[in-house]
Amino acid sequence: MKNILVPLGLSENSITLARVQYAIDLAKELGGTVYAAQVFKELPRSGSLPTVNKTLKEITASSIEEQLSQLDKKGVEVIALPLEGDLLEAIPKFNLENAISLLILGPESGGIKDPYFLGETSGSLVKKTEIPVLIVPENYKFTPIKKVLMAVKSGSIKKKNALLPVKEILSTFGSEIKLLQVKTADFLSEDTEIQKDLRAMITSHQSSENATLFQGVLEHLNENHPDLLCVFRRKRGFFAKLWEENTVLKKDFESRIPLLVLRGSD
Incomplete structure (x- = not known):
């Protein structure tokens, strides 16, 4: 599990960052790299819009880096990954080129009254992706898997x-x-x-x-x-x-x- 990908934005920010920290702690043990991914919507490609889209990608990357600065990276390589479009399409496409070993997701975070364990996006990724998926509970802290x-x-x-x-x-x-x-x-x-x-x-x-x-x-x-x-x-x-x-x-x-x-x- 050398390449671990964690999508951002599927839960509250603090919960998402706790999940990225779990990924970092796991990657440290496995000798892996963590990709923190967030999607951005590109505008139609015409005229000067490619320049605008480049800016959107850079803004997204900066946003990811700002979030990652709050974490203890423990010497692990953590890469900010802005992805164009929809997660359900962007992650498999990125996987084809970069061989993601593990996808880390979380359950729904709507509280005890939320009837769902997995929501539409996380459930679709589990159902459709070829990548092994690790579902980590809210604010779960890493411990060695004995x-x-x-x-x-x-x-x-x-x-x-x-x-x-x-x-x-x-x-x-x-x-x-x-x-x-x-x-x-x-x-x-x-x-x-x-x-x-x-x-x-x-x-x-x-x-x-x-x-x-x-x-x-x-x-x-x-x-x-x-x-x-x-x-x-x-x-x-x-x-x-x-x-x-x-x-x-x-x-x-x-x-x-x-x-x-x-x-x-x-």
Whole structure:
């Protein structure tokens, strides 16, 4: 996870900066670089407008730098990244050229009465991007990731390099990884087979029968007190129904620890 990108402007400024600080602290451990990204809207390209657009980009970059000056960078390279247009298009485009390893987002910050865990923009990025996504709770302070709870329905991981972020966490922090396999009503016999690379990583393995995925995860979160929850997003799998819409309701799922979402299949 050498290149970590954090979008600005999706939450209140103080909450966003706390998330950038988390990214910096994580990057220091991993030896990575942090990109703090903020979008600006370019004007139509005609006449002298390219000069105006250049100014808008420079103004956005200066705004990012001003925000970053409030943080302790701890020797980590933190790059102000003004992006043209819409985040949902600009981030994948930037990723093609710069190989972003991790995208750090936050849940909705509308308070306890807000019904959403993920809003329209953050939910869309989780659903549509190829980049692994780490969802960090509000004002969550970084601690070494010693215990990981990886929740799956199927033990088959078909997407190439899907496990790389977890492998890097394991090698950096010497983490213990507990695999929780949640068996719901539509569980298939072939789901019990655990992929070789995954099997080699885990410290322990436990299965659970629950009516819903949320019940299974909640039960074992309270039991294991992990530093990180890891799940997979795929067409038929543990969190498939959550990603049908761009938003995720708290009643369907919520995590009060960092949540790592990986692609489980192409």
